[in-house]
Amino acid sequence: MDKIIEVQGINKTFLKRKTKETVTAVKDISFDVHRGEVLGLLGPNGAGKTSTIKMICGLLQPNSGAIYINGLDIRKKRLKALRHISAVLEGNRNLYWRLTVRENLEYFAGNRGLSRKEIAARVDQLIGQFRLKEKENELVNGLSRGMQQKLAIAVALLAETQAILLDEPTLGLDVEISYELREIIKTVAKEEQRTIIISSHDMPVVQELCDRTIIINKGTVVVDEKVENLLKLFETRAYSIKLCSELSPSQQKKLDVSFPLSTYKGSFRQPVVEVNLERSEDIYDLFDIFKAEGTVVESIDRTSIDFEQVFMEIVKGENNYAMA
Structure with a gap:
């Protein structure tokens, strides 16, 4: 199976401001993400998971090691590499709050070099798929958290990247919206064959959606295995x-x-x-x-x-x- 993301021996340390103590967040982490799979990237708080996610998204530079996206070294060809991945990070949604639902989709498509005419049909399709039709002309800052999260994921899908990283996609959502999002993610993975990386503390979501899971603890990978195999083993x-x-x-x-x-x-x-x-x-x-x-x-x-x-x-x- 082809690899869309390759993480090779990355390390990341931070310097505490007060004590100047060096803290190791990530220690020699390596794993691959294959095209078309839904991968769970998990870990308890402070395990190094968030630092790993930020390095994959180009928001942090590893002290050593390499990350390749679609064969491109993210350190040497950052912009070209990042064109193959889009992300929805928890607490930092990819939205402009003073634009409407439709305007957000059109704006971020424009950032990718696409004209309104080129993406008009796709915008209509996403608004319908995410059940945002009644809200398409409302400002984002007036939407519920669930509606904002749905729009953020729609924006990520509109980019047509080969890989999508969803950080805590169902956090704080009510049962109905959470279920709706899970169904949409399943549809996207199955019908569009997109690679999806899900980082979540919502384990039922991981169990339902992910083919394989990588668990990070104390800065290292402790598990890289199919969800089905783990359930069978522990059962x-x-x-x-x-x-x-x-x-x-x-x-x-x-x-x-x-x-x-x-x-x-x-x-x-x-x-x-x-x-x-x-x-x-x-x-x-x-x-x-x-x-x-x-x-x-x-x-x-x-x-x-x-x-x-x-x-x-x-x-x-x-x-x-x-x-x-």
């Missing part, structure tokens, strides 16, 4: 264990130490331990905790797991993630 490790009696405080302490990501739900009727076992043999250590005080296990079942749980397991787990 085989997730168990729900029903007990015949409650665990003692001593047992609960041992459980927290040996299985820090487990959940114990004490109940007089039905105590339950929910746990993800990283290795098959960990089941023996778990049952030793039960056996120590004669706790009887009533049943043990595999449980379903969603991508939010997968993400939390990866970024908070003490052991490094690795595919089985």
